Amino acid sequence: MPKKVDHEQRREQITEALWGIAASRGLEAVSMREVAAAAGMSIGLVQHYFASKDEMLLYATARLRDQLRERLGRSLAGMGSARPRDLVRALLLAMLPLDAEARTATLVGVAVFFRALNDETMAARYREGRALLSAAVAERLEGLTADPATAADALLALTDGLASDLLLGHLTADRAISILDRQIYQMTESSVRLTE
Amino acid sequence: MPKKVDHEQRREQITEALWGIAASRGLEAVSMREVAAAAGMSIGLVQHYFASKDEMLLYATARLRDQLRERLGRSLAGMGSARPRDLVRALLLAMLPLDAEARTATLVGVAVFFRALNDETMAARYREGRALLSAAVAERLEGLTADPATAADALLALTDGLASDLLLGHLTADRAISILDRQIYQMTESSVRLTE
DNA sequence: TCCTTTGCCATACGATCATATTGCGTCCTT
DNA sequence: AAGGACGCAATATGATCGTATGGCAAAGGA
Incomplete structure (x- = not known):
């Protein structure tokens, strides 16, 4: 066998390179030519590693999910003994575009969401990931609130909305975090009130 | 002057026609040719009424804002004497994709939001509308909660997130409404508790 | 009535896209 | 060392895009 190249690395x-373009100029600006140029390769080389643009996008979104999982894991690491409420807070904060890396990931995520609206395959994948996320949050809300599943969906929806506002610059980071904190507090607080 | 045609109507x-395409296949599927075909016109005729594609999109988004305003007005009509809390509820519900017309409007809105992420002109316009909306909600929350402006932003963010989940089918309409109701209730309720 | 303006259409143009094709070094295997 | 498989590049192909252009029918003021 001839020259060995790490396919996965390529x-x-x-x-x-694709993420960089998608984050700065949108997923619609992603073309084989642009990606090749941004990666410093020829178009043919990109074709060599991805048979089609669809395959490339599929791979990119799968890796995006991996990255979110990593980010969430990193965020939870080292706080295993923290109160569940703080774990929920860490999870949700990790989904907000609060630094450059997270902003890129969020922008690409929005682009994927947008495409999923007219692509049932992507939509199914998106719903699946969403359900997992919802379950992860709900799990940590167990005992803190009357209906953890609903509370998790509500918190995730709020987080998504806050992420949109952050991307557009309608809210500042401080303000978004403050809103999220207040919400987590109210949800767990009121349940205590209800169950007393 | 020759033949008279109602330009505004055209x-x-x-x-x-543009909205129909944007809602069913995304804003990226909107092309002069597609729009002309969907409207049953020639491409030249579309060009005759919109000098460029950008001008067409600009007009379409401006009209979208008008339509949202109408929808909100319609939603508030006839309940002028209702409790402020119910007015807020009506406002937020009117922004959710709960019927076909609202779904189309929401889809187009998402498409516009998506484009605004990489188009500062559109972003500015979007933020402006958002601020107006936030102020409208906050105004009706006056006296019901400690910090109406923040509460309004939180409710709008939640509504946006719920709308996304509805579009993708992650949440049912009933569930989204229930989450929104609970949130409105908690926000106004808890403030009463805080201010007592 | 004629002529200018307007509504409208058909088509052309250049750019850009995804993808297919072709070719050439280069390295591993035998 | 020879040959085939692979890494990689250059270019061709056909589709689709936004937009420009030229022409024709009709309508209303002169």
Whole structure:
């Protein structure tokens, strides 16, 4: 067998170029030519590692999910003994575009969401990930509120909305975090009130 | 002067065709050719009423804002004497994709939001409308909660998130409404508790 | 009645896209 | 060392895009 090249590494390299374009100029600006140029490759090379643009996008979104999982894991790491309420807070904060990396990820995520609206395959994948996320939050709300599943959906919806406002600059980071904190507090607080 | 044609009506007709395409196949599927075909016109005719695609999109988004305003007004009509809490509820419900017309409007709105992420002109327009909306909600929360402006932003963010979940089918209409109701209740209720 | 203005259409143009094709070094295997 | 598989590039192909252009029918003021 001839020259050995790490396919996975190449694919990842291409994917990062793709994310850069998607974050700065939108997913609609992503073309084979642009990606190749951003990755410093020829178009043919990109084609060599991804048979089609769809395959490339599919791979990129799968890696995005991996990255979110990593981010969430990192966020929870080292606070295993914290109160469940703080774990929920960490999870939700990790989903907000509060630093450059998270902003890129969020922008790409929005682009994927947008495409999913007219692509049932992507929509199914999106719903699946969403359900997992909802379950993860609900799990940590167990005992803190009367209806953890509903509370989790509400918190996730709020987080999504806050993320949109942050992306557009309608809210500042401080303000978004403050809103989220207040909400988490109210939800867990009121349940205590209800169950007393 | 020669033949008289209602320009505004033509433009509106074209705009509705554009919305149909944007709602069913995304804003990226909107092209002069597609719009012309959907409106049953020639490409040249569309060009005759909109000098460029950008001008067409600009008009379409402006009309979208008008339509939202109408919808909100309609929703508030006839309940002038209702409790402020119910007015807020009506406002927020009117922003959710709960019927076909609202779904189309929401889809187009998402498409506009998405484009605004990489288009500062559109972003500015979006933020402006958002601020107006936030003020309208906050105004009706006056006296019901400690910090009406923040509460309004929180409710709008939640509504946006719920709308996304509804579009993708992650939440049912009943569930989204229930979450929104609970949130409105908690916000006004808890403030009473805080201010007592 | 004629002529200018307008509504409208058909088509052309250049750019950009995804993708297919072709070719050439280069390295591993035998 | 020879040959085939692979990494990679250059270019061709056909589709689709926004927009420009030229022409024709009709209508209303002169």
